[in-house]
Amino acid sequence: MATKSLAQMRPKERGKITKVGGSGHTHRRILDMGVVPSTEVTVERVAPLGDPIEIKIKGYHLSLRKEEAVQIYVEMIER
Amino acid sequence: MTKKLNIALVGNPNSGKTTVFNNLTGTHQYVGNWPGVTVEKKEGTCRYQDYQITVADLPGVYSLTAYSLDEIIARDFIVEEKPDVVVDIVDAGNLERNLYLTVQLLEMGARLIVALNMMDEAGGRGYRIDLEHLSYHLGTPVVPMVASRNRGTQELLGQIARIAESRVPPSGLRIDYGREVEEEIEKLEDLISQSALSRLYPARWLAVKLLEEDEEVTKKFKEGNVD
Amino acid sequence: MLTNEEILRAKDRALAHLRSIYGDDAETIIADRRYGFISGVLKDVVKKPAIERLAWSDKIDRVIVNRWLGIPIFLAVMYGMFQFTFTLSAPLMDWISAGFDFIAVRAVGISPEWLGSLIGNGIIGGVGTVLTFIPPIFLLFIAIAVLEDSGYMARAAFVMDRLMHKVGLHGRSFIPMILGFGCNIPAIMATRTIENPRDRLITILINPLMSCGARLPIYILLAGAFFPAYRGLVVFSMYLIGIILAILMALIFRKWLLPGPIGHFVMELPPYRLPTITGVLVHMWERGKHFLIKAGTIIAGVVVLVWLLSSMPWGVQYAGPDSWIGHLGRFIAPIFAPCGFGQWQAAVSLFFGFLAKETVVGTMGAIFAVKEGSLGTAIASQLSWTPLVAFAFMVFSLLYVPCVATIATIKAETNSWKWPAFTIGYELALAWIMAALIYQIGSLLGLG
Numbered sequence: 063m064a065t066k067s068l069a070q071m072r073p074k075e076r077g078k079i080t081k082v083g084g085s086g087h088t089h090r091r092i093l094d095m096g097v098v099p100s101t102e103v104t105v106e107r108v109a110p111l112g113d114p115i116e117i118k119i120k121g122y123h124l125s126l127r128k129e130e131a132v133q134i135y136v137e138m139i140e141r
Numbered sequence: 142m143t144k145k146l147n148i149a150l151v152g153n154p155n156s157g158k159t160t161v162f163n164n165l166t167g168t169h170q171y172v173g174n175w176p177g178v179t180v181e182k183k184e185g186t187c188r189y190q191d192y193q194i195t196v197a198d199l200p201g202v203y204s205l206t207a208y209s210l211d212e213i214i215a216r217d218f219i220v221e222e223k224p225d226v227v228v229d230i231v232d233a234g235n236l237e238r239n240l241y242l243t244v245q246l247l248e249m250g251a252r253l254i255v256a257l258n259m260m261d262e263a264g265g266r267g268y269r270i271d272l273e274h275l276s277y278h279l280g281t282p283v284v285p286m287v288a289s290r291n292r293g294t295q296e297l298l299g300q301i302a303r304i305a306e307s308r309v310p311p312s313g314l315r316i317d318y319g320r321e322v323e324e325e326i327e328k329l330e331d332l333i334s335q336s337a338l339s340r341l342y343p344a345r346w347l348a349v350k351l352l353e354e355d356e357e358v359t360k361k362f363k364e365g366n367v368d
Numbered sequence: 369m370l371t372n373e374e375i376l377r378a379k380d381r382a383l384a385h386l387r388s389i390y391g392d393d394a395e396t397i398i399a400d401r402r403y404g405f406i407s408g409v410l411k412d413v414v415k416k417p418a419i420e421r422l423a424w425s426d427k428i429d430r431v432i433v434n435r436w437l438g439i440p441i442f443l444a445v446m447y448g449m450f451q452f453t454f455t456l457s458a459p460l461m462d463w464i465s466a467g468f469d470f471i472a473v474r475a476v477g478i479s480p481e482w483l484g485s486l487i488g489n490g491i492i493g494g495v496g497t498v499l500t501f502i503p504p505i506f507l508l509f510i511a512i513a514v515l516e517d518s519g520y521m522a523r524a525a526f527v528m529d530r531l532m533h534k535v536g537l538h539g540r541s542f543i544p545m546i547l548g549f550g551c552n553i554p555a556i557m558a559t560r561t562i563e564n565p566r567d568r569l570i571t572i573l574i575n576p577l578m579s580c581g582a583r584l585p586i587y588i589l590l591a592g593a594f595f596p597a598y599r600g601l602v603v604f605s606m607y608l609i610g611i612i613l614a615i616l617m618a619l620i621f622r623k624w625l626l627p628g629p630i631g632h633f634v635m636e637l638p639p640y641r642l643p644t645i646t647g648v649l650v651h652m653w654e655r656g657k658h659f660l661i662k663a664g665t666i667i668a669g670v671v672v673l674v675w676l677l678s679s680m681p682w683g684v685q686y687a688g689p690d691s692w693i694g695h696l697g698r699f700i701a702p703i704f705a706p707c708g709f710g711q712w713q714a715a716v717s718l719f720f721g722f723l724a725k726e727t728v729v730g731t732m733g734a735i736f737a738v739k740e741g742s743l744g745t746a747i748a749s750q751l752s753w754t755p756l757v758a759f760a761f762m763v764f765s766l767l768y769v770p771c772v773a774t775i776a777t778i779k780a781e782t783n784s785w786k787w788p789a790f791t792i793g794y795e796l797a798l799a800w801i802m803a804a805l806i807y808q809i810g811s812l813l814g815l816g
Contacts, residue, residue, distance in 0.1 A: 154636065244402050274413045350373075
């Protein structure tokens with residue numbers, strides 16, 4: 063199955079998180095917000111100016127910049 | 142005779158915590174400062190039966206790390222001021238992420254009540270929540286609420302009084318972190334329980350915080366060496 | 369005896385051991401396990417419908433943060449917020465000022481003469497001017513509370529982050545900047561939602577450049593008197609100059625003063641909710657209270673002080689050149705000569721504007737002993753200002769030093785005197801340079 067970073071995903075694509083890279087405050091916040099391995103994630107949309115992105119995870123909506131999303135690896139789920 | 146109670150409200154941003162605070166205290170609110178920092182501290186008072194209750198409205202937080210001032214304020218208040226009861230306001234429509242804070246509060250050994258707010262919204266989305274099972278798994282009372290319509294406030298006050306009266310030590314949730322992590326926690330816990338800090342904080346909580354590389358807790362251990 | 373050092377060493381060993389097993393830091397494993405525990409609980413506790421309906425909040429977002437509509441809607445919301453604030457407040461402001469005029473006329477007649485003068489010229493003239501600004505400030509706070517409680521503010525940050533990022537700020541800096549148009553005090557308090565200390569500090573430092581409601585009376589007065597045909601445009605240009613300089617200073621501060629990456633944007637977009645009336649009113653009151661307290665204490669005190677300085681020594685012409693205030697003004701005035709307004713009356717007004725910007729107009733009113741309606745003409749005839757001078761003075765008023773209450777807020781929020789002192793210093797320099805540039809270049813171009 064195809065693995066890519068969350069930043070490469072397009073709106074409406076779905077996937078399962080495999081790894082959350084990075085360190086420090088941003089890394090911890092990402093984990094705290096529920097972005098942890100084996101969680102399902104859907105990309106909802108991209109902001110009008112092209113960044114940040116909005117994802118749906120654990121039943122709520124979260125936004126993050128693409129530079130933060132590149133650290134998150136996702137295994138794609140086919141529809 | 143009136144009995145005095147100190148409680149703290151804690152919860153995620155957007156969980157309706159401020160509304161619960163307003164429902165409880167009405168116009169009896171005042172502003173002070175948190176010890177050591179100049180961040181505003183909102184407090185209020187309310188009466189319930191023969192209780193005089195002081196309510197501290199802690200900053201809205203998602204977690205209890207040492208990365209943000211709000212999170213440090215919230216956890217220092219709970220650990221150091223030891224309020225009689227901590228009320229955790231939880232958005233019933235967003236349980237999974239909201240309970241992440243709840244779990245951390247329980248690990249700290251707080252005497253907790255879970256106020257399950259926005260039950261109407263969760264119901265509207267077709268969610269059915271088994272309150273008894275939730276209460277059983279967490280080992281805390283669970284009070285359903287719709288704070289925006291001031292529903293559940295009296296029930297919450299009733300639980301606060303009951304819990305404060307019972308004087309039963311909090312159960313202190315233990316998450317199973319897996320064999321390898323648990324082994325390390327146990328080793329650290331043994332060492333920590335011989336140190337002075339364990340008289341102030343639960344040893345297991347300190348051990349987990351050390352493994353999380355929490356700056357504040359690590360600093361506490363480093364400073365402890367000086368004296 | 370076991371030392372803490374041994375515990376810390378044991379911790380390092382444990383972390384290295386866990387990393388060798390999992391290939392991940394313990395932090396990730398711990399967060400993962402906590403969420404794992406929660407998932408387990410929720411499987412037993414929550415029954416969700418087989419097909420989850422699309423919440424109406426999601427449907428709204430399809431439009432509100434839509435690729436094409438997101439920015440137009442954002443601009444429309446900002447425009448609507450200001451229309452709501454200023455259109456609704458205009459009649460209220462007229463009523464309040466008419467009410468104060470009514471009382472002032474009667475108060476001047478009180479004997480003894482000095483008391484009538486103090487109440488009529490001093491207190492009612494000054495405090496009345498300030499109180500007329502309560503309607504727009506409270507209405508703005510209502511608008512902001514509605515946007516916050518409804519969930520739109522998070523979307524505004526989402527829509528604006530890219531742009532803010534470009535100028536060295538965070539998406540969340542946008543909200544305090546908008547709030548600054550109402551009053552810098554709640555705006556600076558609102559920077560608490562910015563987690564990164566550098567982002568927060570930069571947002572605080574540039575906030576006083578956002579033209580607050582208290583500066584509006586200066587613009588309205590001078591634009592009305594000197595630019596009757598273009599008053600709207602001139603007032604708008606003040607806001608624009610403030611925004612442009614705020615962006616410029618943000619870039620400068622990010623580059624040289626507080627270098628470092630901008631904080632993360634890992635932010636919840638909460639579901640849209642209908643704001644409750646109580647919630648909105650409580651928010652409005654908490655923020656508006658600061659302005660009221662300021663108006664009630666500092667400003668009234670300043671106005672009485674101005675009256676006293678203008679009346680001393682006893683028997684001197686009220687606010688005349690021989691009064692104490694005249695001496696004070698003459699001492700400061702030469703500094704402003706390159707900016708075009710080197711008269712003692714201007715200097716005195718600005719001096720008192722340190723304490724609260726709305727007193728610039730109040731002070732002028734007290735000095736010329738006229739009500740607001742005829743103040744513009746009095747300034748034009750007695751100081752022989754040209755539109756160019758008036759414009760330079762407006763720009764100076766926009767930029768020079770935050771008011772004393774804002775300074776106190778910066779001190780409280782940064783927990784040091786260093787940053788309020790820095791803000792005063794850079795703003796004074798910026799104001800003087802801008803006003804001098806405008807006057808000198810304008811004069812060269814023959815605009816004076």
